[in-house]
Amino acid sequence: MKRLQFQKFIFYAVLLLMTTVYIGPFIYQFFISISQSKDVFGDPVKLLQPPNWTFQNYANVWVDLPFKQWLFNSLFITLVQTIMNVFFSALAGFVFARLTFPGRKFLFGLLISSLTVPVIILLVPKFIFMNNLRLVNTYAGLILPNLITITNIFLMKQFFETIPKDLEEAALIDGCSYFRIFWQIFLPVSTPALAAVAIYTFQGSWNEFLWPVTLAITSDKFTLPVGVGFLKNQFQSDWPLLMAGTLLITLPTLCIFLVFQRYFVQGVAASGGKE
Amino acid sequence: MPQPSTRQRDMITIAWLFLGFPLLLIGLFVFFPIGYSLFISFFDWNLVTNQRTFIGLANYTRLFSDSLFWKSTGNTILYTIGVVPIQTFLALFLAFVMNQKIRGRSFFRAAFYIPAITSSVVTSTLFIALFSKQGLINQLFGLENDWLTNPNTAMLTIMANNIWTTSGYFMVSFLAGLQSIPNSLYEAARIDGASTWQQFWKITVPMVRPVTYFVLVLGLIGCFQVFDQIFIMSAGGPVNSTTTLSYYVYVNGFKYFKLGYAAAAAIVLAVLIFSANQVQNRYFKPEVD
Amino acid sequence: MSKLTTCWRYVLVLSIVFTFSGCQSTDTKLTRLSGWSSNPVEEKLVAGVLADFHREKPAVNFKYEPIPGNYTEKIQLMLGTHTAPDVFYLRGETAPSYMRFNVLEPLNQYAADTTFRIDDFYPALLKSFQKGDTLYGVPKDFNPYVLFYNKAMFGEAGLTHPPQNWKELEAFSRRMTKDTNGDGKPDQYGLVLEPTIEMIMAFVYQNGGDFQKEDGTLGILDKNFLDALEYYVRLYRTGAATIPSDLSAKWNGECFGTKKCAMVISSGWLIPELRTNYNDVDWGVAELPVGRQKATIVFTNAYAMPKESIHKKDGWQIIDYLTSQDGLKSVVKQGLALPPRRSVAQNLGLYNDPVKRVFLQSAEFARTFQTTLPERWYEEASVALQMIYFDNKTPREAMEALNRQIESGILQ
């Protein structure tokens, strides 16, 4: 009995330690963000004293920086990408899961194999391409390349394959066209998968850095990560401001994650379970 | 070969119709760039002046005589070798812990997962604060190291950042794998007298091999491409000790505007990833039952 | 179900419309002016001057778009992607590559206007933006390296004047380097130098050397260059001077402000720091000590227009105003920038100011540090200096390595 309790104690001690390692930095970040003094380093205890707290840094982020513009850009780009991505990856996933046509296997294999191609290899050609279309530093340029994600197609295909074939055939007999089957039967039935893909895409788009940092040149086209990333150079000594800004970027994904945790986990599980 | 019937033809038409726009996008932004990258790599192509000259393989020969290229390749490999095993093991360990009967499991799971959903800009900025000379880490451990400006520790710090953010993500992959292991297996092992630790090594580890493989593949691809953290935390420095291939490509392309040269380096990176994957396939791929 | 469907469809259509309509990049009717934004104060200042301009010339429709972060790369990127602003700041150090790429509008014709009086500018500044006789930028401000010294520490050490030459610099510095608490490590240094190529180049120029010679070949293995470098490094290695990171500081201004050293080589940007953060320091400035000749490094910026601009007339009006007597006056009055026009400095009486006079006089023998090498040379040079300061290589070894790296073709 004693041994068991000791084991339990060790177990919870390890768990607690791990938890601290994983969320401790965010708590540190929060306390820096509400610090009155710009001199945040040194003895960490002084960050914990209430008289030193202020929320002014958050107000400063909002007022002094083009934060509103960046927030709008981030939201706009992310939402468009998420909605379109869900739609198009579902559409393509439906085709690969349900329709037979010559070259299907080959095409799908091609898509999957392209997943190992490093993103950086696409950067230069994509940029030249966008430049030729005069889309550098535009919303269209920022949005277009990420309207569809191959992983999402894969996820949707996986999910659609679990939907009984009967359902599709019943709909065919009921008089549905393929688009209607997709739109009125498969989509409504696939809410969990769509949610997973949507959340997934939202998170990816929201946090995307390489493409916007390359393509967005002027501040009015920056997304939040890019904007705040540059703030780092500009306000190197103003850690409370920086931390307030970074914490604000984290909030949307954090909220979405906490609310839809279940779908999130499903999405990762589905992409990781089989290959 | 019989002629496809009307219905088959319909289906083919519909399939292509549905796939049209997605494939167009993928073609434009994935497949075309891959080919175009190769094309560009044979040119001396300056973005600012938009002049291009065909120079054959000169970009590649220059690349191979550039000591910084070799250094970044070395850094990339070092980084991958340092990060992948630790992050994989940590993820598996976390998943194993999460799979036990514990109170507040979803809280802990969320806690481990939060770094994974956080923007790399945020985690990187956070790490700069944590690992600065007067930052929390030095305060806690009584050190005086300036982690990110010290060439010996800058890479370690970035590696720590990556491990910290991705282990939670892969934990979820493992968790799914773990939950598909029938409980009776553990029960049988307990009756046979296996301790928790033995259960972990003798049942969990072999049973999640397919997931492990998947995590290793993804981890490897991810590590070979590391960029954001480098860009924000160290910009390749100090003394190029954190310049990885991805960053090298970016700098050559968008700081020095040598597009052809950058494309050539990117191609080399792709080949490197491809070969590493082949090695993985060859030696680590679990047999499918 | 039908509700859900309708909702979906609505959102989808809307988002498609949005994507393809809301993406027009920049309003082509406006003349765009861009600079870096180093801090909010400066941004407000520029906005104020521009408001004056707008009052004077309401016909010119313009927009001020500051570019945060990685300015040099961003502007080159914009030039390459046809999105460049119609007027932008050009750093003196980076000017050669722009001029070489032939993407800037020559300004000689515009500046030939007699009311503009181009000959009023300090020649050293103009020279930074000239290729041959062609002018590509109009200087907007400048900042030379000068010597800041702590008067109290000088008094304590019994020194009556700032160092005049290299010998004095070393001797004075040694005299003021001391270990006050007896732990074997000095707590106060005479001089803090930064291990950067710009600061070293001031000494190289004083010694008659150059990084890249007139004919384009490298001068880093020449005796004049190496002697200056060796002198500079020796100050550090023999303990006559130190570097900021050894004092846990980010830059030498911080060391000077916290009274950890008696002298630093720095420029205008240190002054506001001293006034706001370290106002208990009693300081003075002097021209840099002289080597074989008088020389210093100057950092200067100019206004330039891209060749591709479609608003060159309006663009020039902006440049014209901002670099005119009136325009410069209001900038100078409000802030700390030094006017690139001699007449403005004289009219504002800046030559009577004991601090500003030093800066203005330095402009007469200052040089902008420029090379025509591809940008990567700078990283390589930093690596070479790191080798000296952190890997204990001799200056010659490091410069030989740098020379190899540059000559090997990667940088050509």
Added chain:
Amino acid sequence: MATVEIRNLVKQYPGAAKAAIPNANLTIDDQSFVVLVGPSGCGKSTLLRMIAGLEEISGGELLIDGQRMNDLSPKDRDIAMVFQNYALYPHMSVYENMAFGLKLRKFSKAEIDNRVRAAADILDMKELLDRKPKAMSGGQRQRVAIGRAIVREPKVFLFDEPLSNLDAKLRVQMRVEIKRLHQRLKATMVYVTHDQVEAMTMGDKIVVLKAGVIQQADSPMNLYNNPANLFVAGFIGSPSMNFGRGTLVAQDKTLRFVNSALDFQIPASLADTLVGQVGKEIIFGFRPESIYDICFPSGKTLTEPQRITIDVTEPIGSETFLYFSLQDQVCCMRTLSDSQYQPNQTIDVGFDTERLYFFDPQTEQRIG
């Protein structure tokens, strides 16, 4: 209402060596209830799906009411289908499920409402209309699936093993209901099952398939009494027919069936047809209910007594099955439930001479 004609229908899957259905011919009369039965993989579902239009027709013709249907899509064939897994749209209520096909065909709201309510009435599920499929039992779901077919008032109803996901009791109940529905709607129905009991109890006409080939198509009792071949004989009936191999021997102007366990005279009525097989191997078949203990009067003409040893007795309540071996073949015999047989008991039995079946071992066709 409609007839369905299948003429030389062929199903060839691409890449498969053999055709799934080499050549099928079948006529389904108007208002009839036809059951397609056979072991799994025999092609019965394929055939049904070809009628539905869910499978491509590789050759031959499919006519509904005399019209060629081969190239029409399922929705244009005026058929309705009930699936094994119900295939209800999980996101729609019962009402919406039933109305969906009508909506797509642009029926007026009133007409849709009429039909749905009428169908709900027939199937006695008015109170279920607002429910979602998830909230219903298997039987209720099956009812909805049938209701969805009814509202369409199609020319032909197709059922693809609709009862196999239900438990045994419910299955019997639904069987009756579908039968009743058929009588009420007077519609043409094609029903696929692997369960021969279901086939026997429901069909007007049963079509037995094996490996894509129609073995026999006939009324249930004809199929039972006059199986065309070894397969049908073995497939129809439960417990199934017993078989034994032996030789026909001519002796004293009579024919005898002889093997190591059995030796009996073939009745004169059969002797004429079998005389050509003398000296050849032959397969003998008898049903469990046409073998009798000679100790009890049966009122039948029996063959000479044959001695058997009981291995296992299996009382099922209404009757008792006895199992015994003939030449290593397990055979079954049906007896009354009050009989007191014991394992290892030896008894003498005779076969009902009216119900002896003989098959050619090569062709497996019935020869007598």
